[in-house]
Amino acid sequence: NAGVTQTPKFRVLKTGQSMTLLCAQDMNHEYMYWYRQDPGMGLRLIHYSVGEGTTAKGEVPDGYNVSRLKKQNFLLGLESAAPSQTSVYFCASRRIPDQAPNSYEQYFGPGTRLTVT
Amino acid sequence: AQSVTQLDSQVPVFEEAPVELRCNYSSSVSVYLFWYVQYPNQGLQLLLKYLSGSTLVKGINGFEAEFNKSQTSFHLRKPSVHISDTAEYFCAVGWMDSSYKLIFGSGTRLLVRP
Structure with missing residues (x-):
């Protein structure tokens, strides 16, 4: 059981370039989330998905797009990277809430460190 | 709207001392x-x-x-810290709607000194 994995781990982009970050989970979770972490600001939600084929905006969605074509994958795209998108990106997933004690937990991937020059 | 406040950005403490990291939510x-x-x-x-x-x-x-509903707080404590506890700690509040998203505080860096 790999849990939540993220690809790539590191990336350097030039302003205006595009890229896609991949998040994969093998826990059959319905919900998936993309966060960005910046110093002194904690984690902020970019986009999320409550199931295959669905996506919704979070707190800081501008400049990003997402897709959830398969239940186990959640892709985050940057169409035209900007220096303000330099950050560490975390993906998380969780199951549908039920009586299980861990059903409210979000499980996080190891992160992707992105630098835009 | 829900929000989380971690007032202390950094907490230095000596090894084996107790520590409390504060978290308030609205x-x-x-x-x-x-x-x-x-x-x-x-x-x-x-x-x-x-x-x-x-x-x-x-x-x-x-x-x-300890969850304190009247003070809307959820402070984290440890009676005796170790060097290995040096890390950043985040408090988060969960939305009880269909998104089940989390709102995070800005984090507190715990620095344990020998």
Whole structure:
């Protein structure tokens, strides 16, 4: 059981370039989330998905797009990277809430460190 | 709207001393609360959570937290810290809607000195 994995781990982009970050989970979770972490600001939600084929905006969605074509994958795209998108990106997933004690937990991937020059 | 405040950006403490990391939240509805820990260059690991029931919650690595509804607080405590507890700690509040998203505080860096 790999849990939540993220690809790539590191990336350097030039302003205006595009890229896609991949998040994969093998826990059959319905919900998936993309966060960005910046110093002194904690984690902020970019986009999320409550199931295959669905996506919704979070707190800081501008400049990003997402897709959830398969239940186990959640892709985050940057169409035209900007220096303000330099950050560490975390993906998380969780199951549908039920009586299980861990059903409210979000499980996080190891992160992707992105630098835009 | 829900929000989380961690007033202390950094807490220095000597090894074997007790520590308290403060977390206050604002919400007009019932909440569930978490503390996560992040070691350098790693992802987030769940320390403990409060969903309902007993207001004193015990987690991993000897940490515990107390949910205080009247003061809207969820402070994290450890009676005796170790060097290995040096990390960043995040408090988070969970939305009880269809998104089940988390709102995070800005984090507190715990620095344990020998």
